[in-house]
Amino acid sequence: MVTHLKQGNCMEIIPSLPMIDIWVTSPPYNIGYPNPDTAGTARKGVDYTSCNDCIPEGIYQKSQQDILETMYEKTTKGGSLFYIHQNRTKIPVIRKDNRGMTKKSGIFSSPLDWIRRTRWNIVQELVWDKGSSHQQNKARFTPIDERVWWLSKGKPEHNHNIILPTILRHPKPTSEERGPCPSPFPVNLIHQLLEAVAKPNDIICDPYMGSGTTLLVCKRMGLSGIGIEIDKETMAHAIKRIERESHDGAQSR
Numbered sequence: 001m002v003t004h005l006k007q008g009n010c011m012e013i014i015p016s017l018p019m020i021d022i023w024v025t026s027p028p029y030n031i032g033y034p035n036p037d038t039a040g041t042a043r044k045g046v047d048y049t050s051c052n053d054c055i056p057e058g059i060y061q062k063s064q065q066d067i068l069e070t071m072y073e074k075t076t077k078g079g080s081l082f083y084i085h086q087n088r089t090k091i092p093v094i095r096k097d098n099r100g101m102t103k104k105s106g107i108f109s110s111p112l113d114w115i116r117r118t119r120w121n122i123v124q125e126l127v128w129d130k131g132s133s134h135q136q137n138k139a140r141f142t143p144i145d146e147r148v149w150w151l152s153k154g155k156p157e158h159n160h161n162i163i164l165p166t167i168l169r170h171p172k173p174t175s176e177e178r179g180p181c182p183s184p185f186p187v188n189l190i191h192q193l194l195e196a197v198a199k200p201n202d203i204i205c206d207p208y209m210g211s212g213t214t215l216l217v218c219k220r221m222g223l224s225g226i227g228i229e230i231d232k233e234t235m236a237h238a239i240k241r242i243e244r245e246s247h248d249g250a251q252s253r
């Protein structure tokens, strides 16, 4: 079992990786929005240090389509991708009407829009019920879910021991687990996903590693993992978190 962490842009690093059996990942969601008071200057909806979370939606979707295709090329036959994302109502324009009122217009967008433009086979859509959300808006129901799209390259090869429902209930991680990463996965969610499909010699990769949850779970399960993260500070937090795991693990054995 080996753990490799690579700092840089996943789009540039993935082509140099060995073939991957299982990907588990969650990219930035592009949920920033323009600030009307500064004439369209990007205001961050999620505070990522090294990437802009407010780019034109069409460019965002094309970049996600491209990264999904790049991952597909590097996936073994029957391999899986758990792609965690959200159905979003994007607010592309905030403008003043002729009475000086602020108007918001929203456009609903589902990641299925761009997943369907790739070669990935869609196995299932799972719901991650987080139980709460900061995205409160009195005009709509509060979204407390994210989605996990289970995708495969051809017919999925897995352990055939899945006795889980399609709704996975896990509260959002604590601020201590978050570190500089604003939106980490819960450890138990990743554990359930990997337990359902991973075989002992599989190589797992998270190309948008963030705080390193996928790699931490791989280590606990004795699986080889590769993590890629563009932001140096987030990378340093992930390294510490995974090293602490080895140290605590060694002490408890």
Ligand SMILES: C[S@@+](CC[C@H](N)C(=O)[O-])C[C@H]1O[C@@H](n2cnc3c(N)ncnc32)[C@H](O)[C@@H]1O
Binding pocket: 008, 009, 010, 011, 025, 026, 027, 028, 029, 048, 049, 050, 051, 181, 183, 184, 185, 186, 207, 208, 209, 210, 211, 212, 213, 214, 228, 229, 230, 231, 234
């Ligand atoms: C939604 S967070 C991932 C959270 C992660 N699942 C966890 O448990 O902490 C997305 C991460 O992708 C990183 N990122 C954004 N663009 C990237 C790129 N092109 N290559 C590698 N990492 C990137 C961000 O810095 C951020 O840490």
